[in-house]
Amino acid sequence: MIVLDVLSWAFLVSGAFFCIVGGIGLIRLPDFYSRCHAGGVTDTLGALLILLGLSLQAVEMIIAATNSGDSVLPAVLILVKLISVTVFLLMTSPIAGHATVRAAWNHGLQPKLHEDRR
Amino acid sequence: MFVVASIGVLVTMALALTRALLGPTRFDRILALNMFGTKTVLLIAVLGFLAGRPEFLDLALVYALMNFIGVIAVLKFTAESNMFDSDREEGAHQ
Numbered sequence: 652m653i654v655l656d657v658l659s660w661a662f663l664v665s666g667a668f669f670c671i672v673g674g675i676g677l678i679r680l681p682d683f684y685s686r687c688h689a690g691g692v693t694d695t696l697g698a699l700l701i702l703l704g705l706s707l708q709a710v711e712m713i714i715a716a717t718n719s720g721d722s723v724l725p726a727v728l729i730l731v732k733l734i735s736v737t738v739f740l741l742m743t744s745p746i747a748g749h750a751t752v753r754a755a756w757n758h759g760l761q762p763k764l765h766e767d768r769r
Numbered sequence: 770m771f772v773v774a775s776i777g778v779l780v781t782m783a784l785a786l787t788r789a790l791l792g793p794t795r796f797d798r799i800l801a802l803n804m805f806g807t808k809t810v811l812l813i814a815v816l817g818f819l820a821g822r823p824e825f826l827d828l829a830l831v832y833a834l835m836n837f838i839g840v841i842a843v844l845k846f847t848a849e850s851n852m853f854d855s856d857r858e859e860g861a862h863q
Binding site: 659660663664666667668670671673674678690697698701702704708733739744748750751754755757 | 770771773774776777778780781782783784785787788794796797799800801803804807808810811814815818823826827829830833834837840841844847848
């Protein structure tokens with residue numbers, strides 16, 4: 652299935668691209684709260700795209716196993732594991748980001764505002 | 770294509786580690802640590818497919834669980850302890 656392969660390739664490469672963008676944002680943005688934006692947003696999107704690309708590979712494995720008459724069970728198990736990792740990351744990544752910002756705010760960390768730069 | 774994805778994830782891990790070493794406040798370090806953990810999950814998943822052994826996904830699942838619980842535990846610890854009070858000056862105004 653060449654279509655699935657190309658789609659999965661595109662998802663994997665764009666996921667890696669968004670991961671690198673998040674890493675650059677983590678280094679270059681000026682204060683903690685803006686770094687949280689870079690980290691939180693790209694964490695979710697990059698992870699989702701990469702795991703989606705891997706899921707398409709698993710779907711391709713299922714199709715190959717069906718065509719050759721082998722047992723489909725191992726490939727289905729891989730797909731189920733990938734989906735559970737995706738769901739778990741989608742739930743926990745925003746929660747962890749929110750908890751980090753909340754802890755920093757309760758600790759008294761102030762965001763760098765425009766008038767601070769002068 | 771798995772090589773491209775894993776190189777991208779590795780570069781991101783290096784950047785996050787740089788921020789964890791530089792980080793002016795402890796929250797920067799925790800944020801970078803959280804990102805490093807998520808990227809570890811992705812790297813294990815991609816390397817499993819690269820090596821032709823997708824059973825590595827079990828490890829990725831365990832890493833995701835431990836990373837989340839670890840970050841929450843560290844945040845809870847920093848919120849309640851007075852152990853790090855010496856670095857309260859660094860950008861914090863009560």
